[in-house]
Amino acid sequence: MFSSFLMVGLTTMYDPEAIEGYSTVNYGVGYAGAESALIDEFEKRPDLVLHRTDLDAALRALRDRRVAAVVYVPDTPPDAEEPVMLTLYLIQNDLQSSVINVKLKEVLQGYEEELREVRADRRTSFPIGLNFPESGGGENFFEFVYGLLIPLLVLLPAVVSAALIIDLITEEYQRQTLETLMSTPVTFREMVWGKVAACAILVPVQAGAWLLLLRANGIAVNNAAPILLHVSAGGLFLILVGALVGLHYRERTSAQFIFSTALVVVFLFVLAVPYNPFNLIVRLAVDTASPVHWLVLALVAGATALLGWAATAYARRVGEAAPGTR
Amino acid sequence: MSLVSSIRTIATWELNRSMTTMGRNVLPLAAGLLVLLVLVTVFAAQSGVHMQDGIYRIGIDDPDVARVVATDSRFTIGLADGPALRENRFAYDVLILNRVVYVADTEKGRAAARTLERDYKSYVARVAAGEPDLFAAYPLWIDLKYVKSEIDFLATQSGQQVGAPATTPVAPAPSGPVEVVTLPPSAVPVSEDDLREQLAEVGSDHPLARYTGIFSENGQGAQLQTPSELSPPLPFDALVLVFVFIFPLYFTSQFFMMSVMNERVGRTGEPLLSTPVRPSAIVIGKALPYFGIMIFVSAAITLFIGVPVTILLPLIPVVIFFLANALIIGMAARSFKELSFVSIFFSTLATSYLFFPTVFANTHVISIISPLTLVVLEIQGEGFTAMEYVYSTALFFATSAVLFYVGTVNFREERLFSEKPLASRLADFVSGGISRDHPHLSLFLIAAFTIPFVFMAQMMTLVLFFNFPMPLSLVLLTVSAAFIEEVAKSAGLYAAARERPGFLTVKNLCFGAIAIGFGFLAGEKLLLFATLAQITESIFGSILFASLQVLWMPLLLHIAGVLITGTFLMIGGRRAYVPGLLVASVVHCLYNLYFLTGVLL
Numbered sequence: 050m051f052s053s054f055l056m057v058g059l060t061t062m063y064d065p066e067a068i069e070g071y072s073t074v075n076y077g078v079g080y081a082g083a084e085s086a087l088i089d090e091f092e093k094r095p096d097l098v099l100h101r102t103d104l105d106a107a108l109r110a111l112r113d114r115r116v117a118a119v120v121y122v123p124d125t126p127p128d129a130e131e132p133v134m135l136t137l138y139l140i141q142n143d144l145q146s147s148v149i150n151v152k153l154k155e156v157l158q159g160y161e162e163e164l165r166e167v168r169a170d171r172r173t174s175f176p177i178g179l180n181f182p183e184s185g186g187g188e189n190f191f192e193f194v195y196g197l198l199i200p201l202l203v204l205l206p207a208v209v210s211a212a213l214i215i216d217l218i219t220e221e222y223q224r225q226t227l228e229t230l231m232s233t234p235v236t237f238r239e240m241v242w243g244k245v246a247a248c249a250i251l252v253p254v255q256a257g258a259w260l261l262l263l264r265a266n267g268i269a270v271n272n273a274a275p276i277l278l279h280v281s282a283g284g285l286f287l288i289l290v291g292a293l294v295g296l297h298y299r300e301r302t303s304a305q306f307i308f309s310t311a312l313v314v315v316f317l318f319v320l321a322v323p324y325n326p327f328n329l330i331v332r333l334a335v336d337t338a339s340p341v342h343w344l345v346l347a348l349v350a351g352a353t354a355l356l357g358w359a360a361t362a363y364a365r366r367v368g369e370a371a372p373g374t375r
Numbered sequence: 376m377s378l379v380s381s382i383r384t385i386a387t388w389e390l391n392r393s394m395t396t397m398g399r400n401v402l403p404l405a406a407g408l409l410v411l412l413v414l415v416t417v418f419a420a421q422s423g424v425h426m427q428d429g430i431y432r433i434g435i436d437d438p439d440v441a442r443v444v445a446t447d448s449r450f451t452i453g454l455a456d457g458p459a460l461r462e463n464r465f466a467y468d469v470l471i472l473n474r475v476v477y478v479a480d481t482e483k484g485r486a487a488a489r490t491l492e493r494d495y496k497s498y499v500a501r502v503a504a505g506e507p508d509l510f511a512a513y514p515l516w517i518d519l520k521y522v523k524s525e526i527d528f529l530a531t532q533s534g535q536q537v538g539a540p541a542t543t544p545v546a547p548a549p550s551g552p553v554e555v556v557t558l559p560p561s562a563v564p565v566s567e568d569d570l571r572e573q574l575a576e577v578g579s580d581h582p583l584a585r586y587t588g589i590f591s592e593n594g595q596g597a598q599l600q601t602p603s604e605l606s607p608p609l610p611f612d613a614l615v616l617v618f619v620f621i622f623p624l625y626f627t628s629q630f631f632m633m634s635v636m637n638e639r640v641g642r643t644g645e646p647l648l649s650t651p652v653r654p655s656a657i658v659i660g661k662a663l664p665y666f667g668i669m670i671f672v673s674a675a676i677t678l679f680i681g682v683p684v685t686i687l688l689p690l691i692p693v694v695i696f697f698l699a700n701a702l703i704i705g706m707a708a709r710s711f712k713e714l715s716f717v718s719i720f721f722s723t724l725a726t727s728y729l730f731f732p733t734v735f736a737n738t739h740v741i742s743i744i745s746p747l748t749l750v751v752l753e754i755q756g757e758g759f760t761a762m763e764y765v766y767s768t769a770l771f772f773a774t775s776a777v778l779f780y781v782g783t784v785n786f787r788e789e790r791l792f793s794e795k796p797l798a799s800r801l802a803d804f805v806s807g808g809i810s811r812d813h814p815h816l817s818l819f820l821i822a823a824f825t826i827p828f829v830f831m832a833q834m835m836t837l838v839l840f841f842n843f844p845m846p847l848s849l850v851l852l853t854v855s856a857a858f859i860e861e862v863a864k865s866a867g868l869y870a871a872a873r874e875r876p877g878f879l880t881v882k883n884l885c886f887g888a889i890a891i892g893f894g895f896l897a898g899e900k901l902l903l904f905a906t907l908a909q910i911t912e913s914i915f916g917s918i919l920f921a922s923l924q925v926l927w928m929p930l931l932l933h934i935a936g937v938l939i940t941g942t943f944l945m946i947g948g949r950r951a952y953v954p955g956l957l958v959a960s961v962v963h964c965l966y967n968l969y970f971l972t973g974v975l976l
Contacts, residue, residue, distance in 0.1 A: 137520065172511050216711035
């Protein structure tokens with residue numbers, strides 16, 4: 050119940066016209082002013098009921114919420130030199146206004162079409178005509194779910210894990226538990242990689258759980274395995290960045306601050322590059338990815354390997370410098 | 376040392392310390408990252424966001440038609456001749472052959488067709504905008520006017536619908552006096568060139584683009600619009616506000632949280648506690664710099680986006696609320712991991728409390744419980760009254776005050792440096808407020824102090840359930856309200872029983888229950904009189920606050936609830952706490968339902 054409410058809200062934010070599909074009620078519209086072809090347009094719509102009255106009464110009814118909108122049409126003839134300027138009254142700051150707005154837009158576009166035909170001889174250029182089939186339905190979840198929700202959901206675990214490794218590493222320093230840990234036969238490098246591995250394993254597990262949950266909700270995601278590979282590679286990259294930042298600062302506040310700022314920079318940059326991992330995850334999910342994605346995966350994996358090597362080297366240096374380690 | 380001077384000392388010290396630990400290593404890198412951020416933003420603005428590139432495949436047999444969709448990166452275009460495309464038709468989501476659109480019978484195909492249709496419309500509009508006779512291409516212009524209409528909270532109760540469905544074709548008769556409105560003029564008040572310019576500017580193809588322009592346009596678009604420019608007003612302006620205002624506040628409060636946590640890590644705060652400075656001075660002094668920074672950041676954002684400075688007023692309680700929670704979380708978390716998770720959980724809760732009410736902006740009274748609504752109103756230029764300010768911020772001030780008090784009382788060595796799990800630590804904080812000599816007085820006070828939290832939690836459930844259909848929302852409200860109250864009432868007793876297992880005797884339990892019942896009632900009445908008169912009048916209010924009708928009835932109910940939970944605790948030990956809570960909630964629900972039907976009949 051609550052999740053569907055959230056879903057509607059989020060989709061509306063992404064595409065406000067989508068809410069039209071959720072309303073099944075009929076709306077009353079007040080009509081004032083001169084006769085026009087707009088009345089015929091309204092008659093084509095079963096969900097909009099026109100009430101003809103004068104403007105004062107119509108606006109009063111709008112304030113009482115007895116009608117959802119009021120249209121005032123001036124007596125400009127359809128073939129006049131100047132445009133027809135009609136006035137549309139809506140209720141301010143109201144979810145219902147958004148719905149009625151979308152419905153009226155279609156009616157008004159129909160009226161505009163009609164007026165354009167009347168004035169067609171005054172035009173010089175015409176667009177290419179395309180014949181669209183009767184469109185089946187109003188819902189537009191597709192782009193929102195596949196183009197925004199899925200990449201965000203599967204990459205969220207990567208971000209969480211990267212923040213987690215900072216906590217894990219800085220905690221050893223700030224709580225002074227590192228010396229105890231180093232007195233065991235574990236080397237510093239092994240300690241760092243152990244923490245990295247623990248965080249890295251969480252990423253595909255969580256992302257996989259999201260994909261399963263989405264499937265349970267009737268959202269089928271294609272190419273789950275390659276998507277998880279991309280997520281794991283990207284996640285490991287972020288985790289290594291987090292580990293390096295944590296090792297460098299050894300203090301949570303600074304490390305988290307630098308890391309979150311760096312994260313914004315990295316994400317913004319990555320999103321601006323064509324064929325970025327986000328985009329590839331989207332393409333894989335809707336099954337339009339070309340084999341290019343293997344190349345990008347290899348690139349990301351290469352960068353991650355490089356970073357892994359750097360992290361190992363850094364960990365060794367830190368480990369040698371620290372007292373009581375071997 | 377006087378309180379003021381010690382606060383000043385601590386504040387200066389805190390500022391110096393955080394600046395030096397942060398400053399030495401972090402500032403150069405942070406500055407570098409900031410420069411990078413600006414560069415990357417410029418790059419992203421030029422290159423665009425490539426998130427949904429190539430999700431659809433489209434096959435076209437005519438290069439002229441291909442130009443229509445060429446600008447939309449969501450399409451991968453396959454250009455070939457008709458027979459070749461026909462043979463390959465399953466590889467495409469949409470085919471355009473001889474200017475006829477064929478759509479694959481899948482969800483994706485339909486989505487692709489919708490996108491194509493939109494692209495086509497904007498292409499048609501582009502062609503029309505180039506016409507020499509503008510009003511032949513755009514014969515219809517719309518002057519959009521908004522009318523203010525507030526419905527009161529009782530609307531749904533009295534059978535009036537929030538929407539305006541029309542089932543009968545009969546014109547609705549106006550119920551009140553009709554004001555005479557001057558008819559709008561029929562001539563266009565704007566010059567043709569201006570309109571042409573406006574059409575050229577409308578190039579925002581991407582659905583996300585509208586959110587980036589929300590502040591630059593200062594909330595209102597052009598005066599006249601063509602039908603295709605008509606876009607629904609944003610019902611969720613508030614979310615943008617959450618990101619612009621609340622996120623920086625949350626981010627800064629993290630530093631305070633860390634500063635508190637750092638005092639506890641490795642007992643570094645011990646020297647501070649051994650000084651003759653009072654805990655209250657330490658807490659206030661530590662919080663003060665962050666309060667200043669948060670106000671400064673908000674003011675900077677306000678000036679930057681050019682909205683009235685008065686919006687800082689409703690933000691102040693939010694700032695204090697964040698700081699109070701940061702203090703408690705910083706004092707309660709055992710490790711950094713716990714700190715991260717608890718703070719993320721808290722921020723989700725707080726954000727939804729701030730955000731969801733603003734969604735229901737048409738039910739005015741509900742939406743105003745979030746200070747963000749005041750911010751929205753102020754930005755829209757409507758302003759808010761002092762009464763509305765008190766109404767929406769009282770709970771924030773009250774909860775923050777209680778949290779700060781709890782934090783200050785527990786800012787002691789044995790609480791700060793113990794290694795206990797989160798839940799028992801919180802119970803410790805509560806039992807820290809129970810004095811050994813006057814346990815019943817303490818229980819009374821604790822019960823009274825939980826009231827703001829109970830109200831806040833109940834407000835959240837009210838906001839969540841308000842839009843559900845009527846019987847369901849009532850039932851959900853009844854159950855959740857009862858459960859929340861029972862948890863709050865038993866918290867003090869539970870903490871006392873935990874701290875001193877021998878405390879729960881029959882006599883003590885009875886007296887404790889009576890004290891809690893009285894305390895709860897007193898707190899409830901105080902807060903209600905201060906703020907919530909309007910909600911209590913509605914049917915929703917009578918569930919939440921059913922207890923106000925007759926005084927001795929709710930008192931008995933409160934006492935009975937605590938007695939039930941307490942008896943379970945006494946007999947079954949701590950493991951019986953949850954079952955006891957459930958039984959008490961059921962009793963509470965039954966009482967509420969009885970009372971409700973009594974009120975309704």
